[in-house]
Amino acid sequence: MEQHHSAKPHIVGYLFSLILTVLAFYVMLYTSMPMSWKITILLVLAVLQLLVQLFYFMHILEGDGAYQVINVVFGIFVAVTIVAGSIWIMLYNTMLE
Amino acid sequence: METTTSTTKGYRPMEYASEEGRLKIFGFWIFLGAEIVLFSTLFATYFVLVNQTAGGPSGKELFEIKIFAMETFLLLTSSFTCGLAVLAMRKQSKRGYFGWMGVTLLLGLGFLILEIEEFAMLVEMNAGPTRSAFLSAFFTLVGTHGIHVTLGIAWVTGVMIQVWKRGFTPVTSRKIFMTGLYWHFLDVVWIFLFSTIYLLGVA
Amino acid sequence: MKDFLFNFKMPEYFFVTGDPLIYGAYVSIVLVSLGILFVLTYYKKWGWLWREWLTTVDHKKIGILYLLAALLMLFRGGVDAILMRIQLTAPSLNFLDADHYNQIFTTHGTIMILFMAMPFLIGLMNIAIPLQIGARDVAFPALNAVSFWMFAAGAMLFNISFVLGGSPDAGWTSYTPLAGNALDPGPGQNYYLLGLQISGIGTLVTGINFLVTILKMRAPGMTLWKMPLFSWSTLITSVIIIFAFPVLTIALALLTLDRIFGFHFFTLAGGGSPMMWANLFWIWGHPEVYIVILPAFGLFSEIFSTFARKKLFGYKAMVFSMLSISALSFIVWVHHFFTMGSGPWVNSIFSITTMLIAIPTGVKVFNWLFTLYKGRIEFTTPMLWALGFIPVFLCGGITGVMLSSAPADYQYHNSYFLIGHFHYVLIGGTVYGCIAGLIYYWPKMFGFIMNERLGKWAFWWFTIGFNMCFIPMYIVGLKGMTRRMYTYPAGLGWESWNLIATIGAFGMGIGFMILVWNMYYSFRKGQRDTTGDPWNGRTLEWMTSSPAAEYNFAIIPKVKGLDAFHLIKKEKAAGVKEEEVELKPIHMPKGEAFPVVMSGFMFIAGFGFVFEWLQIGAIGVLGSIITMIWRSFNDYDRDYYIPVEEVRKTELAAGRRV
Numbered sequence: 001m002e003q004h005h006s007a008k009p010h011i012v013g014y015l016f017s018l019i020l021t022v023l024a025f026y027v028m029l030y031t032s033m034p035m036s037w038k039i040t041i042l043l044v045l046a047v048l049q050l051l052v053q054l055f056y057f058m059h060i061l062e063g064d065g066a067y068q069v070i071n072v073v074f075g076i077f078v079a080v081t082i083v084a085g086s087i088w089i090m091l092y093n094t095m096l097e
Numbered sequence: 098m099e100t101t102t103s104t105t106k107g108y109r110p111m112e113y114a115s116e117e118g119r120l121k122i123f124g125f126w127i128f129l130g131a132e133i134v135l136f137s138t139l140f141a142t143y144f145v146l147v148n149q150t151a152g153g154p155s156g157k158e159l160f161e162i163k164i165f166a167m168e169t170f171l172l173l174t175s176s177f178t179c180g181l182a183v184l185a186m187r188k189q190s191k192r193g194y195f196g197w198m199g200v201t202l203l204l205g206l207g208f209l210i211l212e213i214e215e216f217a218m219l220v221e222m223n224a225g226p227t228r229s230a231f232l233s234a235f236f237t238l239v240g241t242h243g244i245h246v247t248l249g250i251a252w253v254t255g256v257m258i259q260v261w262k263r264g265f266t267p268v269t270s271r272k273i274f275m276t277g278l279y280w281h282f283l284d285v286v287w288i289f290l291f292s293t294i295y296l297l298g299v300a
Numbered sequence: 301m302k303d304f305l306f307n308f309k310m311p312e313y314f315f316v317t318g319d320p321l322i323y324g325a326y327v328s329i330v331l332v333s334l335g336i337l338f339v340l341t342y343y344k345k346w347g348w349l350w351r352e353w354l355t356t357v358d359h360k361k362i363g364i365l366y367l368l369a370a371l372l373m374l375f376r377g378g379v380d381a382i383l384m385r386i387q388l389t390a391p392s393l394n395f396l397d398a399d400h401y402n403q404i405f406t407t408h409g410t411i412m413i414l415f416m417a418m419p420f421l422i423g424l425m426n427i428a429i430p431l432q433i434g435a436r437d438v439a440f441p442a443l444n445a446v447s448f449w450m451f452a453a454g455a456m457l458f459n460i461s462f463v464l465g466g467s468p469d470a471g472w473t474s475y476t477p478l479a480g481n482a483l484d485p486g487p488g489q490n491y492y493l494l495g496l497q498i499s500g501i502g503t504l505v506t507g508i509n510f511l512v513t514i515l516k517m518r519a520p521g522m523t524l525w526k527m528p529l530f531s532w533s534t535l536i537t538s539v540i541i542i543f544a545f546p547v548l549t550i551a552l553a554l555l556t557l558d559r560i561f562g563f564h565f566f567t568l569a570g571g572g573s574p575m576m577w578a579n580l581f582w583i584w585g586h587p588e589v590y591i592v593i594l595p596a597f598g599l600f601s602e603i604f605s606t607f608a609r610k611k612l613f614g615y616k617a618m619v620f621s622m623l624s625i626s627a628l629s630f631i632v633w634v635h636h637f638f639t640m641g642s643g644p645w646v647n648s649i650f651s652i653t654t655m656l657i658a659i660p661t662g663v664k665v666f667n668w669l670f671t672l673y674k675g676r677i678e679f680t681t682p683m684l685w686a687l688g689f690i691p692v693f694l695c696g697g698i699t700g701v702m703l704s705s706a707p708a709d710y711q712y713h714n715s716y717f718l719i720g721h722f723h724y725v726l727i728g729g730t731v732y733g734c735i736a737g738l739i740y741y742w743p744k745m746f747g748f749i750m751n752e753r754l755g756k757w758a759f760w761w762f763t764i765g766f767n768m769c770f771i772p773m774y775i776v777g778l779k780g781m782t783r784r785m786y787t788y789p790a791g792l793g794w795e796s797w798n799l800i801a802t803i804g805a806f807g808m809g810i811g812f813m814i815l816v817w818n819m820y821y822s823f824r825k826g827q828r829d830t831t832g833d834p835w836n837g838r839t840l841e842w843m844t845s846s847p848a849a850e851y852n853f854a855i856i857p858k859v860k861g862l863d864a865f866h867l868i869k870k871e872k873a874a875g876v877k878e879e880e881v882e883l884k885p886i887h888m889p890k891g892e893a894f895p896v897v898m899s900g901f902m903f904i905a906g907f908g909f910v911f912e913w914l915q916i917g918a919i920g921v922l923g924s925i926i927t928m929i930w931r932s933f934n935d936y937d938r939d940y941y942i943p944v945e946e947v948r949k950t951e952l953a954a955g956r957r958v
Contacts, residue, residue, distance in 0.1 A: 053282075
């Protein structure tokens with residue numbers, strides 16, 4: 001209940017999101033890792049950012065927390081299926097040129 | 098007054114006080130679930146078509162780090178100030194709400210102006226949406242997010258007028274909370290946009 | 301600016317001409333419209349229409365509106381089907397030409413799936429769900445009206461293509477590049493895109509509405525595991541709608557951008573990928589198939605349990621099988637285009653996921669059979685449709701498993717074998733479920749029971765006709781007849797089968813007409829339902845009077861277990877005294893004008909974009925946005941209370957003790 005009325009989680013969340021963003025820019029622009037590593041790190045950072053927004057800013061656990069979490073998780077399941085599935089089907093495992 | 102009520106058991110913020118408020122906020126969360134899928138479809142289309150430049154320019158030639166870094170900073174900060182505005186609403190502080198929401202709107206407008214400038218520049222360079230499949234997908238994905246931001250600005254403004262007229266009631270509080278959720282969600286989408294479209298595009 | 305405002309590009313033909321059928325349609329449309337206007341004016345019914353129907357937010361009335369629309373669309377789609385069957389009765393007929401045939405199979409498919417099956421099921425959900433879970437209305441009554449009117453706007457837009465500008469003709473799947481601007485310019489395909497877009501958004505809103513209703517508004521004591529199966533199936537369907545329909549929204553938007561604004565998503569010219577359309581379409585399209593079958597499964601479960609006078613067998617297994625179907629529905633879509641040229645890995649994986657679906661579906665069929673086992677079966681008409689469903693659906697399901705094998709699919713693909721398969725599941729599953737549900741819930745909607753004798757005639761005409769129509773399709777499919785061919789030469793061994801199929805189609809048509817006649821006949825002479833519980837039902841919707849009062853329940857019932865009303869009746873019979881509960885004023889939403897106004901603007905917008913008159917489109921979009929803003933600013937004082945006295949009066953009038 002404390003967090004309803006304290007600015008602290010917001011400030012912490014903002015700091016996290018700034019740090020994660022700077023990290024993403026740094027990794028992509030100023031390092032010379034192999035591309036596959038970069039992409040992996042980038043996606044991990046983006047997911048962390050997502051969690052920051054959901055928990056620090058959007059208070060996903062308030063209200064019907066459990067249903068809301070299931071909703072977002074299922075949404076992400078479908079999203080990943082669509083994105084990864086489409087890329088795989090259209091670009092990687094196709095007999096067409 | 099802020100801390101005394103929050104520690105009492107069974108306390109509910111005003112936006113959750115009425116049955117209607119609870120239903121609508123929950124319904125809005127579900128709507129955001131649908132939005133996740135909506136944007137993921139656009140992402141999927143973009144990734145499938147990203148190399149289809151039809152002899153035209155690619156992302157590496159078009160994206161400018163300075164612009165999208167600035168856009169990212171504006172939107173991230175606006176998400177933060179929007180959170181503070183909702184917090185101010187919960188503290189029943191009208192000044193706090195209008196102040197922080199005003200800042201949010203300005204940041205959102207700044208973001209929008211940068212994006213429109215970027216689009217105009219691309220069109221001028223003969224890199225508009227009809228140039229290639231890649232650019233069609235790029236403009237549609239980023240543009241859909243941009244339209245969402247535009248609608249968000251209009252919605253936030255409308256709710257601010259209603260709060261101005263009626264103060265914090267269960268109905269207006271619920272609306273404030275929902276605009277907040279929406280705004281944060283747009284930030285979530287942008288996180289994936291700047292990471293996988295822009296950063297990956299220029300790297 | 302002036303160029304923009306006054307630039308009305310005309311298509312080659314604005315009014316469709318050339319065929320006597322079309323002129324007949326013009327005349328009948330004009331006559332029917334005039335007739336409706338005359339009747340409304342003569343009997344001074346405009347105010348009544350506006351207050352009671354156009355601005356209603358009552359889920360029961362919205363349900364009736366949905367069903368009315370669905371029946372009209374069933375008629376339209378059915379006429380399309382009959383026209384196609386006439387053309388194919390014998391080799392080398394010239395009843396329809398190739399273009400006309402293309403348009404008719406396109407509108408038949410689109411209308412039957414999106415404008416018939418969907419609203420039919422959503423209508424039944426509207427009628428039954430709030431009653432079944434013991435709620436006063438859906439979670440968002442005004443949005444419910446928005447859903448209906450957007451569906452209505454989309455359906456109307458799609459249907460006027462018949463007379464203005466020409467119908468779409470690239471199949472209900474609208475595959476690019478065939479559906480792209482280069483090969484198919486003009487308004488026809490635009491009608492498809494805009495009509496589906498508008499009604500699709502309405503459907504998405506319905507999904508959210510019912511999800512929230514079922515999760516949050518159940519009567520006290522009704523935990524998820526005490527919820528009737530139709531509610532479960534609606535809940536799961538809503539989840540699928542919410543996560544599948546946005547994909548349709550985007551796919552349609554992208555093709556619209558391609559066609560009207562020259563984008564290159566699906567056009568080879570700019571590096572686009574025509575196959576991406578098939579990919580996106582079926583990411584939505586496969587879940588869509590489950591959206592139209594799961595509610596039917598729910599209805600059958602209710603009907604089997606009611607008329608076998610038994611608790612449903614394997615309740616939890618039923619729910620889990622539906623949950624797994626809903627998850628699987630999102631990972632099988634490639635089986636619609638195995639022949640597109642995907643590699644062996646893609647085809648293998650999607651073959652396996654497709655075959656997996658047979659498992660939960662099989663579980664369900666066995667559970668229904670075990671529900672019947674040792675039950676005291678009553679052969680009412682709804683039960684007859686439900687019993688008919690099992691063997692028919694089984695045929696459809698098993699041929700589905702045959703199709704799911706990718707290498708075999710290279711043989712079956714796009715043949716009449718496929719047509720046979722999906723009509724066996726969609727008619728055998730969805731249409732049987734819709735009709736069974738319609739007859740089952742008919743007394744709840746209108747207060748009288750449909751005539752049983754006529755009902756059985758309709759069932760047998762339809763069922764025999766259906767099998768006569770579609771078994772031959774399996775056979776001609778295996779003999780090499782491909783779908784969407786408008787005529788065929790003699791000597792391929794297809795003639796007699798096609799003739800039988802056409803006769804069967806007419807049999808189904810007669811069945812449908814008997815059903816419609818039965819509605820009128822029973823309205824005049826049918827048995828009235830004075831108890832509210834004509835079938836000796838087991839769930840809460842039968843606890844209300846027929847038709848239910850606008851507030852549904854004067855006192856919200858307390859639920860003690862599955863089949864809550866059955867338990868209440870049992871307690872009553874055992875002499876357990878009812879708790880005395882005092883009536884309280886009932887909180888209700890007021891009627892709303894904005895759904896119908898906003899949808900009107902959407903219709904205008906859609907019409908503008910169809911003819912690529914962007915200024916009209918802009919006016920429509922602007923109008924609907926302004927309506928929304930207006931509604932947001934008037935979002936206060938949208939409810940009222942029905943006083944206790946009035947509730948008491950209504951209950952007494954329905955013959956109920958309060």
